[in-house]
Amino acid sequence: MSAEAKLQELGIVLPAAPKPVAAYVPFVRSGDLVFTSGQICLKDGALAYKGKIGRDLSPEDGFQAARICAINTLAVLKSAIGSLDKVTQIVKVTVFVNSADGFTAQPGVANGASELYQQVFGEAGRHARSAVGAPELPLDTAVEVEVIARVAE
Amino acid sequence: MSAEAKLQELGIVLPAAPKPVAAYVPFVRSGDLVFTSGQICLKDGALAYKGKIGRDLSPEDGFQAARICAINTLAVLKSAIGSLDKVTQIVKVTVFVNSADGFTAQPGVANGASELYQQVFGEAGRHARSAVGAPELPLDTAVEVEVIARVAE
Amino acid sequence: MSAEAKLQELGIVLPAAPKPVAAYVPFVRSGDLVFTSGQICLKDGALAYKGKIGRDLSPEDGFQAARICAINTLAVLKSAIGSLDKVTQIVKVTVFVNSADGFTAQPGVANGASELYQQVFGEAGRHARSAVGAPELPLDTAVEVEVIARVAE
Numbered sequence: 001m002s003a004e005a006k007l008q009e010l011g012i013v014l015p016a017a018p019k020p021v022a023a024y025v026p027f028v029r030s031g032d033l034v035f036t037s038g039q040i041c042l043k044d045g046a047l048a049y050k051g052k053i054g055r056d057l058s059p060e061d062g063f064q065a066a067r068i069c070a071i072n073t074l075a076v077l078k079s080a081i082g083s084l085d086k087v088t089q090i091v092k093v094t095v096f097v098n099s100a101d102g103f104t105a106q107p108g109v110a111n112g113a114s115e116l117y118q119q120v121f122g123e124a125g126r127h128a129r130s131a132v133g134a135p136e137l138p139l140d141t142a143v144e145v146e147v148i149a150r151v152a153e
Numbered sequence: 154m155s156a157e158a159k160l161q162e163l164g165i166v167l168p169a170a171p172k173p174v175a176a177y178v179p180f181v182r183s184g185d186l187v188f189t190s191g192q193i194c195l196k197d198g199a200l201a202y203k204g205k206i207g208r209d210l211s212p213e214d215g216f217q218a219a220r221i222c223a224i225n226t227l228a229v230l231k232s233a234i235g236s237l238d239k240v241t242q243i244v245k246v247t248v249f250v251n252s253a254d255g256f257t258a259q260p261g262v263a264n265g266a267s268e269l270y271q272q273v274f275g276e277a278g279r280h281a282r283s284a285v286g287a288p289e290l291p292l293d294t295a296v297e298v299e300v301i302a303r304v305a306e
Numbered sequence: 307m308s309a310e311a312k313l314q315e316l317g318i319v320l321p322a323a324p325k326p327v328a329a330y331v332p333f334v335r336s337g338d339l340v341f342t343s344g345q346i347c348l349k350d351g352a353l354a355y356k357g358k359i360g361r362d363l364s365p366e367d368g369f370q371a372a373r374i375c376a377i378n379t380l381a382v383l384k385s386a387i388g389s390l391d392k393v394t395q396i397v398k399v400t401v402f403v404n405s406a407d408g409f410t411a412q413p414g415v416a417n418g419a420s421e422l423y424q425q426v427f428g429e430a431g432r433h434a435r436s437a438v439g440a441p442e443l444p445l446d447t448a449v450e451v452e453v454i455a456r457v458a459e
Contacts, residue, residue: 022260023267024282028244030186030303033336035245038283091334092341096285099442106444107328114329129330130344130452132402133442136252136286138259146283150336175413176420177435181397183339183456188398191436249438289405289439291412299436 003084006120012071015043017079026076033091034080034149039072040141041065049142054103057142066095066112069145073113074120081151089150090117090127096144099133106131113145156237159273165224168196170232179229186244187233187302192225193294194218202295207256210295219248219265222298226266227273234304242303243270243280249297252286259284266298309390312426318377321349323385332382339397340386340455345378346447347371355448360409363448372401372418375451379419380426387457395456396423396433402450405439412437419451 007014018026018039027036041048049065051057057065078084095110097103110131117125127147137144160167171179171192180189194201202218204210210218231237248263250256263284270278280300290297313320324332324345333342347354355371357363363371376399384390401416403409416437423431433453443450 022264023271023279024246024263025279026281028242028279028281030242030244031184031337035281035301037281038285089334089336091336093330094283096283102442104442104444104446106442110330111328118329126329126331126334128332128334128341128343128452130400130402130450131444132344132450133440134286135288135441136255136257136259138257138284140257144283144285146281148341175417176424176432177399177416178432179434181395181432181434183395183397184337188434188454190434191438247436249436287439288441289408289410289412291410291437293410297436297438299434 003087003120010119014075014078017075027080029080032150034077034151036073036076036147038144038146039069040138040144041068042072043068047139047141050140051142052098052100053109053142055100059105059108062097062109062142063112065142066109066145067116069143070113070116073145073147077149086152087121087149088152089124090121090147091150092148093127093129094146095131096134096137097131098137098142106133156240156273163272167228167231170228180233182233185303187230187304189226189229189300191297191299192222193291193297194221195225196221200292200294203293204295205251205253206262206295208253212258212261215250215262215295216265218295219262219298220269222296223266223269226298226300230302239305240274240302241305242277243274243300244303245301246280246282247299248284249287249290250284251290251295259286262296309393309426316425320381320384323381333386335386338456340383340457342379342382342453344450344452345375346444346450347374348378349374353445353447356446357448358404358406359415359448360406365411365414368403368415368448369418371448372415372451373422375449376419376422379451379453383455392458393427393455394458395430396427396453397456398454399433399435400452401437402440402443403437404443404448412439415449
């Protein structure tokens with residue numbers, strides 16, 4: 001099943017890709033790689049999850065926040081190449097987790113992003129990943145996700 | 154206007170690129186990509202801004218610190234390829250912001266770097282970017298910036 | 307001396323590469339680049355160093371932790387390409403250091419990884435690097451290291 005069909009089956013409607021609001025842009029393509037900017041957990045124009053996992057939010061909240069960030073990276077990738085069916089590999093994912101003191105379950109949070117990529121792209125969605133804690137993130141987002149993807153011509 | 158000419162117009166004199174002081178080096182080129190090491194806000198041999206934005210330093214201080222880090226990345230890129238006119242695209246920028254508790258305006262700080270790249274390179278300076286908080290950074294620098302740039306032969 | 311021979315001379319026995327335990331994998335190769343997932347300081351199935359450098363652990367502990375993370379990245383690279391002798395360049399290393407309040411000697415910790423790459427690969431082991439603080443890391447590992455390496459066919 002194609003990635004676009006899979007998205008439909010999952011009932012995921014991609015948001016509009018974020019507009020460039022500053023001197024940076026949502027993605028840059030270089031050769032067959034697309035680098036996305038870090039995406040926060042914006043949904044319908046507002047942050048779906050704000051604050052620190054382990055204090056303000058549960059690990060399950062964090063998982064959902066990471067999933068939303070990942071959906072936003074898909075919107076960016078689609079805006080870059082027209083159709084997600086042109087993604088040939090999710091290469092590298094970095095997940096920054098807004099972490100309360102003593103919260104060390106960043107991998108479980110990051111799975112919210114990782115599992116989405118696998119659901120949408122299958123084998124091609126299995127990526128290298130780093131999950132790390134952050135003390136603060138932009139606008140107090142619970143999670144921030146950036147991606148490097150390989151794409152077909 | 155070329156990037157080198159633009160630098161002159163902006164009155165920016167690049168410092169000497171940092172020397173390798175350890176088992177790592179200021180940049181590695183791989184194909185048409187140059188990866189820089191993370192640059193701190195050294196100016197004339199000392200850190201221009203030390204400490205946490207939102208406690209020791211203002212957001213405007215952070216903006217200036219990010220700009221200095223970005224200038225240092227330009228010095229590294231120039232040492233890599235001889236002339237900044239050979240930079241064909243700033244691909245990806247990661248900005249680590251030394252953040253006090255509750256400081257969530259990392260994007261505004263990171264703009265100090267992003268706007269410099271755009272001023273110097275125009276369209277080719279518009280990059281993908283992640284801005285994230287860090288609890289501590291090397292030597293207490295206020296900001297650390299790393300870059301991936303695409304370069305011509 | 308080849309990288310594999312050098313490893314032997316150093317008395318380093320690579321562990322089994324970590325198995326994929328989730329929707330992500332230990333590495334992805336794209337063209338001549340291999341991206342590893344972030345590696346923590348697992349040794350013989352347990353974390354060798356847990357907690358924050360500057361509070362629970364000394365800088366020397368951090369150096370050793372970074373070295374173990376780097377050894378784990380070598381195990382991943384070897385599983386990716388069969389022999390470390392096919393590594394033509396360590397391109398970029400990112401070292402996340404679990405940092406206590408006020409600990410700003412991340413570069414010294416990161417040298418535990420950087421020096422290992424240089425010992426094993428010589429000139430080809432000299433890489434671009436970012437060393438940054440993190441407030442929390444997965445499972446309370448003291449250090450996490452990710453690598454981009456260039457490899458021969």
